[in-house]
Every structure is written in C-alpha cells, then in structure tokens.
Amino acid sequence: MANRQRSLLVVVLLTVAVSTLPEANGQDAVKAESDTVELIAALNQRRAEFPAVFSHNFANDGLPPKFFVAGDADLDNMQQRRDGLVARVQANGTWTSTNLTLQFQLIGDFDVEADFTGLKFKGPEFSGVGIAIAIDDEQKLIPRILRSKELRERQTVRVSMSKIIDGERDFGDNSQAPCEAMSGVLRLSRRGKTIYYLVADNDTADFRLVGQRTATADPTTPKAIQFRSLSDGSASSEVVWTNIRLAAERLLQPPPRGVTPIRSLYVLTFADGNLKKIAEPAPGMTQLGSAEWSSDGKTIVCDMSKGGTATSRIIRMKADGSDFEDLGHGCMPSLSPDGKKIVYSVPGRGITTMNSDGSNVETIDAQGWGTQWSPDGKHIAWASGNNITLLNTETDERTQLLTPAQQLMVGHIYWNLGWSHDSKSIAFKSGSPAGKYQLVVADIGSPDGFQVLYTSTNMEEDVSWMADNESIVFTAMLEDGARRELATISREKGAVAKRLSAIPEGWIGLNPDCSPDGKYAVFAGAPPPQPTEWTGK
Structure with missing residues (x-):
C-alpha cells in the first residue's frame, strides 16, 4: 500500500512537473x-x-x-x-x-x-x-x-x-x-x-x-x-x-545625362524675390541669352540660338516678353540709350550696328567681338585681346581702356562686358596670370580705378552692375559651391561674393542684366532637370 502510494505520488509529481515545464517556448517557436x-x-x-x-x-x-x-x-x-x-x-x-x-x-x-x-x-x-x-x-x-x-x-x-x-x-x-x-x-x-x-x-x-x-x-x-x-x-x-x-x-x-536644358528668359524682382518666365526659345532653338534692358526699362534685347553663334539670332521684345521679334543673324545685342540703334556681334563680320527694327546694317570693326553701348551713349566698348577698345560715338576716336601695367594683370578679355549705369566703369571677365578666371573692374579715364574683385576656376562671361554702381552680378562657381551660380560682389575692399539667394537651388542662371531702376534682373535660366516616372519603357 505504501509502495502504491509512493508510485502515485511520483506520477502526480511527474504530471505536475511536466505540466509546469515551459511548454510556451515550443508554442512560441511554432x-x-x-x-x-x-x-x-x-x-x-x-x-x-x-x-x-x-x-x-x-x-x-x-x-x-x-x-x-x-x-x-x-x-x-x-x-x-x-x-x-x-x-x-x-x-x-x-x-x-x-x-x-x-x-x-x-x-x-x-x-x-x-x-x-x-x-x-x-x-x-x-x-x-x-x-x-x-x-x-x-x-x-x-x-x-x-x-x-x-x-x-x-x-x-x-x-x-x-x-x-x-x-x-x-x-x-x-x-x-x-x-x-x-x-x-x-x-x-x-x-x-x-x-x-x-x-x-x-x-x-x-x-x-x-x-x-x-x-x-x-x-x-x-x-x-x-x-x-x-x-x-x-x-x-x-x-x-x-x-x-x-x-x-x-x-x-534621374534626368538623362548629356541633355542640354532649354534656357528661357526669366525676370527676377529684387523686392520680393518673384521669379517670372517671360520668353522661351522658338521651336528648333534651345536657348535665349545675353539679355539687356533698354534705358527706359520697357524693352529687352537678347540672342537666341541652338547653342552656338552660327545659329544665333537677335531678338527684341517688350519687358513682359510680348511682341517677340526676330531681327536677323547675330548675337550679344546692346541698345543705344535712345533705343533707336542696336550694336551687336556677327560671326565673320565683327562688331555691327543696325536700326532697332533690323534695317541699316553697318560693320564698325571686323575684328571686334562682344560689344556694349554705354548708358550715356558716348561710347561703344568691346574686348580686343587683353584690352578693351572704347569707340567715341561722336568723334569715331578709338582708345584703349587699360594701361600697359594693367594689361600685365589680365589675360584674354572675354565678351559681354558690363557698363556701370553711370557710365564711369566697366566690369569684365578675363584670364589671369595664374591660369584662372577673374572678375575685373576698370574705371574710365582713371588709371588708379582698377580692381580684381574675384577669382575662380569656373566663371561665365556676362556681368552686370546693380543700380548702386557698386555691386556686380555675375555667374561663377563660388568657393563653397558645387556648380556655377548667380552671385553678387561689391567693389568694397575685402568684399566676399555671395550667392543670389532669390534664385532657387540647382537652377541654371546665366547672362544677368540689371534694370536701370534697380528693381529687376533679367537672366537666361532653366530649373534643374526633374526625374521622370518609370513607365516600363
């Protein structure tokens, strides 16, 4: 009897032991x-x-x-x-x-x-x-x-x-x-x-x-x-x-590589940063550029091309982009202060003038390239090697802007130089003795008024002055940047170039020109290429 009780106890204990084993582990695993x-x-x-x-x-x-x-x-x-x-x-x-x-x-x-x-x-x-x-x-x-x-x-x-x-x-x-x-x-x-x-x-x-x-x-x-x-x-x-x-x-x-964005004309309002597209290239063309305001701010002239001077056309339009008119072959136009004449460049023909309706075409320098009319109408300027030729519009006298000493400080001078609005100074892109590009300012008739404002390994040719005649807008790769951007810099000693913050990140912004009243800037631009939805093709 005692043995049977002990056996039952063992069975009970075993049953209890088995029932209290962590069966949940196996269940959790399952x-x-x-x-x-x-x-x-x-x-x-x-x-x-x-x-x-x-x-x-x-x-x-x-x-x-x-x-x-x-x-x-x-x-x-x-x-x-x-x-x-x-x-x-x-x-x-x-x-x-x-x-x-x-x-x-x-x-x-x-x-x-x-x-x-x-x-x-x-x-x-x-x-x-x-x-x-x-x-x-x-x-x-x-x-x-x-x-x-x-x-x-x-x-x-x-x-x-x-x-x-x-x-x-x-x-x-x-x-x-x-x-x-x-x-x-x-x-x-x-x-x-x-x-x-x-x-x-x-x-x-x-x-x-x-x-x-x-x-x-x-x-x-x-x-x-x-x-x-x-x-x-x-x-x-x-x-x-x-x-x-x-x-x-x-x-x-991602956007396809090697595709050139279509460059249209945009107007930036400095007061509120508003950005408005006013014109885009005609069918078959890929870009507008080298835009310039008239002295009264009512007209814009520019060039339009497939990407090179051989296909470039002179375009005139109202400031809002309306009345878009093709005036013929040429590039980099600049209006006279009274708006009656345009000076521009033609491949193989050099510096040329015409009436603002495209008539009466005349060559003034077959060897010149990249010209601008001064705001006061007294001079037409263009690059000549490592100097700038100034043509007196009244006497036809031609003089050189830079002194021999200043010429030693610049290399080749590029096109699309920019007059200050008071016609006292010219800003331009040049090469440098160090093999880089530099933004240079030279005063008219003042040998001491010569400054190298900025140096970069990547800089566009076109430059423009703000209405204060002290600050310049240009396009370059800044020291902390990854791409060329529209930027401003002052003539003040020690000034630092700053990105024009009103232009969205990633945009192409080239050939800026500030309106005479200082309210606007027109430039050739394009938003960054956008990715496309995959459609299975």
Missing part, C-alpha cells in the same frame, strides 16, 4: 514560425500590388547607361557573359570593392530582389557580395544585405543598417544568419518605416526572413540601388548577377 510565414506571404502579396515594376536580365540586356553607372575601375572587374554579369574583387591588403549603381529613386514601399549564382570565395579574410539601398533622410540610412564569408570560413548572410553619426558613417548595426547557398536571391523590402531582409537559397522560391530594422519612409536617393562586392586582406570573391527586379509604389528615373 507561433513565431507561423507569424514569419504569414509576414512573408503579406510581403509577397503587397509586392504583387505595386504599380511600378522594373525587371532586368543581365545576360540578355547587358549594362545600358540609361540604367546603370559604374566607374572605370569597377567596370574593369566586371564581365558580360552568357549567364549574366560577373563581378569580381581581389583585396590587396585592405578593403577593396567593386560597385555597380542602378539609377532609380524609390518612393514609398518597395521591394528590391537580386538573383545571383556562381558565388566563389577565396582567402581567409572577410568577403561579401550583396545589394544596398541609399535612403535620402537625415541620417542617410543604407540598409544592406550581403551573402558573406566571415572569418574562420563561416558562411553567412549579413544584414546591416548603416547611418551617419557625427559626420561619419557608422556600420555598428549588423548581424548574421547561417547561409551556405552559392546561388539564390537577396531581397530588401520596405513597408512603412520597416526594412525586411530576406534570402532565398539556391533554386528555392521560398524566402526566409533573416532580419528587420526600423528605418524611415523617406524616398531613396536618385541613384539608390548598389550592387557591391567587397573583400579584405588577401581575400577575393566572384559572383554572377543574373537578374534584378524592382517593385514600388513609385519609381523615378
């Missing part, structure tokens, strides 16, 4: 697996619903520059084959990489999948191949998934989310999962603010989730997707990329 399966199914379902889709087969379609960009050194490590695009990297004692960029911007939720095969790793150090996506947010997040070989020959898939911290890119947020596959699919999916990292091993169509990170919902950069192979030490890798597939709420392509 539930977690089920949840992951459901999550991947939901990701796949959403992917199928995305309206913007791009698919590329490397074996059939190669590397068209419309979609892909890579440096020369990267291209040297790539090879087009029947089975796809081979990417190789051989480290030489330090981190070495081969990179290929796919030029798309992804907006909203997205999926990026890259198929690979023929993966080979050599050497004891780290090697990896994978894809990364650059997000255009404050921290410049880059989610990345790599099929990698770690130290001690561990085969893994590595996931990371790098970011900018204190000006430096931090790669601390990364983890690995086992992966032996030498072919398969790497996938990055974003839903809302979450990035999911997935891999399909070998020939299976089933993805497994290997990580997820919190990111942002911001658009990616315009050239967002990168294929990357990297190795350290003496390690090397080789992989064959076969396909890339994008699916997103929106896909944008």
Whole structure:
C-alpha cells in the first residue's frame, strides 16, 4: 500500500512537473514560425500590388547607361557573359570593392530582389557580395544585405543598417544568419518605416526572413540601388548577377545625362524675390541669352540660338516678353540709350550696328567681338585681346581702356562686358596670370580705378552692375559651391561674393542684366532637370 502510494505520488509529481515545464517556448517557436510565414506571404502579396515594376536580365540586356553607372575601375572587374554579369574583387591588403549603381529613386514601399549564382570565395579574410539601398533622410540610412564569408570560413548572410553619426558613417548595426547557398536571391523590402531582409537559397522560391530594422519612409536617393562586392586582406570573391527586379509604389528615373536644358528668359524682382518666365526659345532653338534692358526699362534685347553663334539670332521684345521679334543673324545685342540703334556681334563680320527694327546694317570693326553701348551713349566698348577698345560715338576716336601695367594683370578679355549705369566703369571677365578666371573692374579715364574683385576656376562671361554702381552680378562657381551660380560682389575692399539667394537651388542662371531702376534682373535660366516616372519603357 505504501509502495502504491509512493508510485502515485511520483506520477502526480511527474504530471505536475511536466505540466509546469515551459511548454510556451515550443508554442512560441511554432507561433513565431507561423507569424514569419504569414509576414512573408503579406510581403509577397503587397509586392504583387505595386504599380511600378522594373525587371532586368543581365545576360540578355547587358549594362545600358540609361540604367546603370559604374566607374572605370569597377567596370574593369566586371564581365558580360552568357549567364549574366560577373563581378569580381581581389583585396590587396585592405578593403577593396567593386560597385555597380542602378539609377532609380524609390518612393514609398518597395521591394528590391537580386538573383545571383556562381558565388566563389577565396582567402581567409572577410568577403561579401550583396545589394544596398541609399535612403535620402537625415541620417542617410543604407540598409544592406550581403551573402558573406566571415572569418574562420563561416558562411553567412549579413544584414546591416548603416547611418551617419557625427559626420561619419557608422556600420555598428549588423548581424548574421547561417547561409551556405552559392546561388539564390537577396531581397530588401520596405513597408512603412520597416526594412525586411530576406534570402532565398539556391533554386528555392521560398524566402526566409533573416532580419528587420526600423528605418524611415523617406524616398531613396536618385541613384539608390548598389550592387557591391567587397573583400579584405588577401581575400577575393566572384559572383554572377543574373537578374534584378524592382517593385514600388513609385519609381523615378534621374534626368538623362548629356541633355542640354532649354534656357528661357526669366525676370527676377529684387523686392520680393518673384521669379517670372517671360520668353522661351522658338521651336528648333534651345536657348535665349545675353539679355539687356533698354534705358527706359520697357524693352529687352537678347540672342537666341541652338547653342552656338552660327545659329544665333537677335531678338527684341517688350519687358513682359510680348511682341517677340526676330531681327536677323547675330548675337550679344546692346541698345543705344535712345533705343533707336542696336550694336551687336556677327560671326565673320565683327562688331555691327543696325536700326532697332533690323534695317541699316553697318560693320564698325571686323575684328571686334562682344560689344556694349554705354548708358550715356558716348561710347561703344568691346574686348580686343587683353584690352578693351572704347569707340567715341561722336568723334569715331578709338582708345584703349587699360594701361600697359594693367594689361600685365589680365589675360584674354572675354565678351559681354558690363557698363556701370553711370557710365564711369566697366566690369569684365578675363584670364589671369595664374591660369584662372577673374572678375575685373576698370574705371574710365582713371588709371588708379582698377580692381580684381574675384577669382575662380569656373566663371561665365556676362556681368552686370546693380543700380548702386557698386555691386556686380555675375555667374561663377563660388568657393563653397558645387556648380556655377548667380552671385553678387561689391567693389568694397575685402568684399566676399555671395550667392543670389532669390534664385532657387540647382537652377541654371546665366547672362544677368540689371534694370536701370534697380528693381529687376533679367537672366537666361532653366530649373534643374526633374526625374521622370518609370513607365516600363
């Protein structure tokens, strides 16, 4: 009886022990697996619903520059084959990489999948191949998934989310999962603010989730997707990329390279920064430029061309762009103060004048180029080598503006010089003894009135004075800039050139001319090229 009671007690205790074991762990594992399966199914379902889709087969379609960009050194490590695009990297004692960029911007939720095969790793150090996506947010997040070989020959898939911290890119947020596959699919999916990292091993169509990170919902950069192979030490890798597939709420392509923007005429109101397009080139032409106001501010003359002086035409219009009139062949026009005559340049014919209706054409200097009428009407000026010729309109006497000493301080003087509104000074672009370009001011009849205001490696020819006769508007690449911009600078000693802030970032702004009353500036401009929606073509 006692033995039976002890047996029952053992059974009871065992039953209690079993019932109190953490059975939930097993249930949680099953539930977690089920949840992951459901999550991947939901990701796949959403992917199928995305309206913007791009698919590329490397074996059939190669590397068209419309979609892909890579440096020369990267291209040297790539090879087009029947089975796809081979990417190789051989480290030489330090981190070495081969990179290929796919030029798309992804907006909203997205999926990026890259198929690979023929993966080979050599050497004891780290090697990896994978894809990364650059997000255009404050921290410049880059989610990345790599099929990698770690130290001690561990085969893994590595996931990371790098970011900018204190000006430096931090790669601390990364983890690995086992992966032996030498072919398969790497996938990055974003839903809302979450990035999911997935891999399909070998020939299976089933993805497994290997990580997820919190990111942002911001658009990616315009050239967002990168294929990357990297190795350290003496390690090397080789992989064959076969396909890339994008699916997103929106896909944008960057503007095509090498396309010249259409340059129209814009008028800027200084008081409120209002910017208004007043004229655009006629059909078949690509740009308007060299605009100049009449002395009463009611008329604008300019040139119009296909991009060169051989096709250039002289245009006259009202200040609002109406009554657009073609006056004939020529470029860089300048109106007399009474508005009755125009002086301009003609290829092969030099400095020429005509009536403002296009009649009575006369050549005044067959060797001259780039001329401007003084606001007081007393002189016509044009560049002559490293000097400026001044023609007295009453006596026809010609004099040189710069002294021999001043000539030594300038190189070749360029066209489209600018008179001050009081006709006392001329500003112009010239070369410099140091091989750069410089913005120079010289006073009429005053040898001491000579200043080099600004020096740049990239400067446009056309310059103009503000109404105060002290500040100049010009186009140049400023010291802290990445492109040529409209800028102002004062004649005051030690003055610093400043970007004309009323012009939007990224705009092309050339050939400025300020109105005599100081209220407006007309310039040839174009907004920055915009990306286009991907339509599947």
